[in-house]
Amino acid sequence: MSMNREGRPTRPEAGEGAAPATWTGNRALMLEEPLIFEMDEAQGCGVDFEDLGSPAEAGAHSDLAAGPRPSPGSSLAGLERDRPIGLPGLSEPQTVRHYTRLSRQNYAIDLGLFPLGSCTMKHNPRLCEKMARLPGFADIHPLQPGDTVQGAFELIARLAGWLVKLTGMHSVAMSPKAGAHGELCGLLAIRAALEARGDAREVVLVPESAHGTNPATAAFVGYRVESIPADARGRVDLAALKARLGPDVAAVMITNPNTCGLFEPDMIAISEAVHSAGGLVYCDGANFNAIVGRVRPGDLGIDAMHINLHKTFSTPHGGGGPGAGPVVFSEALTPFAPLPFVEKQGDHYVLVEEETAGEHHGQSFGRMVAFHGQMGMFSRALAYILSHGADGLRAVSGDAVLNANYVLRQLEDVLDAPFGASGPCMHEALFSDKGFAEGLSTLDLAKGLIDEGFHPMTMYFPLVVHGAMLIEPTETESKAALDQFIGAVRSVAERARAGDESLKAAPRFAPRRRLDETLAARKPVLAWKDPPQAQAAE
Amino acid sequence: MRYLPLADSDRSEMLRAVGADSIDALFIDVPEGARLDGRIEGLADHASEMAVERELSALARRNLVAGDVPFFLGCGAYRHHIPASVDHLIQRGEFLTSYTPYQPEIAQGTLQALYEFQTQVARLFACDVANASMYDGSTACWEAIGMARRITRRGKAILSSGLHPHYVSVARTMARFTGDELVAALPSLEAEPDTAALLDSIDRETSCVVVQYPDILGRIGDLSELAERAHAAGALLVAVVTEPVALGLIKAPGEMGADIVVGEGQSIGVGLNFGGPYVGLFATRDKYVRQMPGRLAGETVDAEGQRGFVLTLSTREQHIRREKATSNICTNSGLCALAFSIHMTLLGEKGLRRMASLSHEKAVAASERLSRLPGVELVNDAFFNEFTLRLPKEARPVVRAMADRKLLGGVSLGRLYPGAEALANGLVVAVTETNTREDIEALASGLEEALA
Numbered sequence: 001m002s003m004n005r006e007g008r009p010t011r012p013e014a015g016e017g018a019a020p021a022t023w024t025g026n027r028a029l030m031l032e033e034p035l036i037f038e039m040d041e042a043q044g045c046g047v048d049f050e051d052l053g054s055p056a057e058a059g060a061h062s063d064l065a066a067g068p069r070p071s072p073g074s075s076l077a078g079l080e081r082d083r084p085i086g087l088p089g090l091s092e093p094q095t096v097r098h099y100t101r102l103s104r105q106n107y108a109i110d111l112g113l114f115p116l117g118s119c120t121m122k123h124n125p126r127l128c129e130k131m132a133r134l135p136g137f138a139d140i141h142p143l144q145p146g147d148t149v150q151g152a153f154e155l156i157a158r159l160a161g162w163l164v165k166l167t168g169m170h171s172v173a174m175s176p177k178a179g180a181h182g183e184l185c186g187l188l189a190i191r192a193a194l195e196a197r198g199d200a201r202e203v204v205l206v207p208e209s210a211h212g213t214n215p216a217t218a219a220f221v222g223y224r225v226e227s228i229p230a231d232a233r234g235r236v237d238l239a240a241l242k243a244r245l246g247p248d249v250a251a252v253m254i255t256n257p258n259t260c261g262l263f264e265p266d267m268i269a270i271s272e273a274v275h276s277a278g279g280l281v282y283c284d285g286a287n288f289n290a291i292v293g294r295v296r297p298g299d300l301g302i303d304a305m306h307i308n309l310h311k312t313f314s315t316p317h318g319g320g321g322p323g324a325g326p327v328v329f330s331e332a333l334t335p336f337a338p339l340p341f342v343e344k345q346g347d348h349y350v351l352v353e354e355e356t357a358g359e360h361h362g363q364s365f366g367r368m369v370a371f372h373g374q375m376g377m378f379s380r381a382l383a384y385i386l387s388h389g390a391d392g393l394r395a396v397s398g399d400a401v402l403n404a405n406y407v408l409r410q411l412e413d414v415l416d417a418p419f420g421a422s423g424p425c426m427h428e429a430l431f432s433d434k435g436f437a438e439g440l441s442t443l444d445l446a447k448g449l450i451d452e453g454f455h456p457m458t459m460y461f462p463l464v465v466h467g468a469m470l471i472e473p474t475e476t477e478s479k480a481a482l483d484q485f486i487g488a489v490r491s492v493a494e495r496a497r498a499g500d501e502s503l504k505a506a507p508r509f510a511p512r513r514r515l516d517e518t519l520a521a522r523k524p525v526l527a528w529k530d531p532p533q534a535q536a537a538e
Numbered sequence: 539m540r541y542l543p544l545a546d547s548d549r550s551e552m553l554r555a556v557g558a559d560s561i562d563a564l565f566i567d568v569p570e571g572a573r574l575d576g577r578i579e580g581l582a583d584h585a586s587e588m589a590v591e592r593e594l595s596a597l598a599r600r601n602l603v604a605g606d607v608p609f610f611l612g613c614g615a616y617r618h619h620i621p622a623s624v625d626h627l628i629q630r631g632e633f634l635t636s637y638t639p640y641q642p643e644i645a646q647g648t649l650q651a652l653y654e655f656q657t658q659v660a661r662l663f664a665c666d667v668a669n670a671s672m673y674d675g676s677t678a679c680w681e682a683i684g685m686a687r688r689i690t691r692r693g694k695a696i697l698s699s700g701l702h703p704h705y706v707s708v709a710r711t712m713a714r715f716t717g718d719e720l721v722a723a724l725p726s727l728e729a730e731p732d733t734a735a736l737l738d739s740i741d742r743e744t745s746c747v748v749v750q751y752p753d754i755l756g757r758i759g760d761l762s763e764l765a766e767r768a769h770a771a772g773a774l775l776v777a778v779v780t781e782p783v784a785l786g787l788i789k790a791p792g793e794m795g796a797d798i799v800v801g802e803g804q805s806i807g808v809g810l811n812f813g814g815p816y817v818g819l820f821a822t823r824d825k826y827v828r829q830m831p832g833r834l835a836g837e838t839v840d841a842e843g844q845r846g847f848v849l850t851l852s853t854r855e856q857h858i859r860r861e862k863a864t865s866n867i868c869t870n871s872g873l874c875a876l877a878f879s880i881h882m883t884l885l886g887e888k889g890l891r892r893m894a895s896l897s898h899e900k901a902v903a904a905s906e907r908l909s910r911l912p913g914v915e916l917v918n919d920a921f922f923n924e925f926t927l928r929l930p931k932e933a934r935p936v937v938r939a940m941a942d943r944k945l946l947g948g949v950s951l952g953r954l955y956p957g958a959e960a961l962a963n964g965l966v967v968a969v970t971e972t973n974t975r976e977d978i979e980a981l982a983s984g985l986e987e988a989l990a
Contacts, residue, residue, distance in 0.1 A: 046884035077920035089886010110631030136598025142813030151600030216856035318873025322815030355956035371813030
């Protein structure tokens with residue numbers, strides 16, 4: 001045995017047998033953490049406050065009532081709470097530990113490649129975080145007088161200007177709060193435009209491969225949704241689309257590049273066909289990262305498109321938002337865009353609201369959110385655009401597409417690539433589970449990847465491919481990271497092809513094994529309920 | 539370019555591997571005429587952190603920062619103190635740079651935090667269940683109206699005149715397309731909320747009554763009778779809370795019979811952010827959970843029987859149900875929900891009550907001080923931390939005049955209800971625990987000067 005001078009062993013010795021269960025349930029750095037509601041000690045508070053103090057403390061100038069302090073509750077109309085709320089409280093050190101422990105049970109871009117197709121999980125620049133937290137952006141109120149927030153208005157206007165320029169469109173609505181909210185914005189403008197010309201139409205056409213938000217949004221706005229098929233190359237079937245167009249079709253919602261990771265080469269023809277049938281073209285811009293700086297949707301005949309700032313312009317995904325979904329509009333739809341918006345008048349920026357929309361924006365479909373949008377995302381996105389600049393943005397789409405093609409070509413011999421033969425892909429590569437041994441599926445490969453230390457790709461989407469696996473590596477991955485990922489996928493895919501049943505038990509090394517989603521849905525437990533008090537006597 | 543790890547040698551090697559001559563050649567499907575070969579007009583090349591920071595800091599400096607001046611704005615966004623640890627924790631990369639927990643085995647951190655958030659919100663509102671967040675209060679409010687339509691199969695929603703006018707506008711925009719009928723009115727500068735008028739307008743076609751608590755003028759009133767009458771007519775009561783801190787001190791809408799309680803969670807943990815991102819709160823009774831919009835985290839077990847959490851009841855959602863979903867919402871406001879939850883954990887029952895009591899106490903002191911000014915009259919009988927003053931002249935120019943003196947003294951009703959003459963002299967003042975005695979004095983003297 002090797003020892004140092006204090007007699008401490010310095011070399012590991014071979015232990016025996018399987019890892020025993022620990023007393024705590026912890027496994028070294030993997031720490032189990034109870035709910036805050038289960039902590040006996042959660043009766044505390046991690047915040048100190050200051051009260052109004054006495055007038056003397058405030059100095060002689062104070063003219064506040066010198067008499068007894070107003071008694072809280074005197075102006076509460078008898079509505080004082082008379083029951084406890086049931087909110088646990090922790091001191092700051094306990095709180096920091098609770099959430100730090102929870103955080104360590106999450107996978108994240110900061111830990112590794114996160115190839116979730118159609119989500120654009122790329123590195124989030126920390127400069128953007130710093131800029132968003134400047135008090136001049138973070139600590140201003142949306143209803144402050146316009147003269148006191150000229151810098152904020154200018155930031156919004158500048159970002160709006162770049163979004164319009166990058167997309168070659170005519171205008172942009174900044175207020176939508178996320179991609180699906182942007183879709184809503186686009187369809188409301190389309191519906192308002194059609195109604196304004198006295199041409200109520202009922203149907204919105206959506207490709208089978210579309211994100212679920214597309215048909216949900218169209219239905220939300222009152223349209224009937226019909227789907228249009230994909231052709232054998234994974235593109236919109238132009239002939240089928242043309243055959244369906246007619247006076248009842250309000251709009252077509254197209255994702256371009258589409259969710260098979262392919263650019264729609266007939267996009268211009270699609271737009272022309274829709275326009276000549278009197279309809280409008282909505283583009284789901286979720287995949288704009290593939291073409292930023294290289295293709296302008298405005299040149300493809302598109303009338304409205306949302307831009308997920310949390311994808312292309314890398315505002316953090318935050319475990320499910322917040323996002324931002326500005327919508328760019330063609331000239332035809334611009335008059336119907338929502339309120340409010342920022343406008344430069346002379347050397348002054350103003351917020352155009354209901355009051356001031358007047359004649360030059362009287363056809364707006366109205367307001368879709370309180371206040372005026374996701375300022376915290378705007379400051380990040382502008383910092384991102386300025387950091388990358390013209391050359392950087394072009395390199396973003398170029399490298400994103402190169403990385404995806406590299407993944408496609410390095411994996412197509414072990415994974416079926418249904419559209420691999422139809423040329424290069426864009427920013428994401430699509431595979432299917434064809435060729436897996438009986439009983440093993442996409443889900444098993446995904447869970448196997450978790451044990452390899454990767455977040456799985458998007459699974460079972462798009463719906464047009466059986467057992468779909470959609471891999472979007474993004475441009476912020478190095479070749480070494482891609483090679484390691486490719487190696488991992490190859491290894492797991494080969495096990496799936498060979499019928500390695502042990503994949504069914506994956507993941508083994510994650511904080512949890514496979515979770516029972518059926519049980520969760522059958523017997524929903526959606527909030528913690530305190531257990532009944534233990535009986536005093538046995 | 540500091541964000542792009544590929545070296546030119548990598549690019550060449552990878553292009554060889556994919557069999558392409560150049561990166562441009564990968565864009566072969568793009569019609570030639572639509573390819574941008576030139577530069578993006580007017581956009582400079584990539585810039586250093588230093589250069590970008592200079593440019594954005596210059597813009598930030600041109601705004602009057604709330605924390606630098608006496609500050610009394612509310613009307614749907616409130617400035618409470620946020621402990622430093624909140625912002626530190628939400629910047630942990632494992633929270634900041636993760637996504638919707640589609641793979642629960644490696645997202646237990648987010649899922650457990652959401653489950654805790656849901657429980658905190660449900661308890662605060664005195665409801666059975668809350669979802670994992672909406673975009674903000676205004677969109678949550680509209681979603682509640684839509685949910686009431688689905689539950690009651692009726693299309694007429696009665697909106698209180700005390701509902702935030704932006705929330706009313708959002709509902710109007712949507713109702714125009716969904717065919718819902720909205721009954722709405724302007725508020726009047728009276729001491730009491732409009733409960734009596736609402737009671738009169740409930741009928742057998744009503745899907746829901748939507749009432750803000752505290753309302754846009756800061757008034758509070760008991761919701762119990764509204765709930766009873768709504769239920770008797772087969773309608774639901776939707777309560778909207780734009781200042782959840784209030785519920786540390788006053789009864790929760792759920793206790794008074796509200797069926798759906800929605801709110802803006804910004805005032806806990808999130809901050810002002812010039813209007814966004816914020817976080818929509820949405821809670822209801824167990825029996826309506828399948829009509830709820832948005833994501834839900836739920837408890838389950840893993841293959842070894844260990845407790846864990848997953849997203850659940852997703853058959854309500856767009857990615858499964860497509861055009862039959864209860865909402866089109868996908869990305870919500872996860873990180874803001876986390877900030878809310880962390881701040882709420884730091885506060886706990888004691889801290890929330892203390893923060894609420896201090897806000898109320900300071901607001902009472904401010905209302906007494908301000909209503910002693912000549913010609914100034916307090917409208918409210920009851921309020922939590924926000925009250926309305928009737929000024930002897932139009933409030934909007936008064937607010938601007940105070941701002942010129944570096945005093946953010948409130949929100950004029952003229953800003954919120956342009957053209958409504960009966961409201962033009964109204965000034966809504968919000969007070970929180972962050973305000974000091976000096977702030978209140980500065981407001982009193984600033985307002986007096988501006989009125990002179």
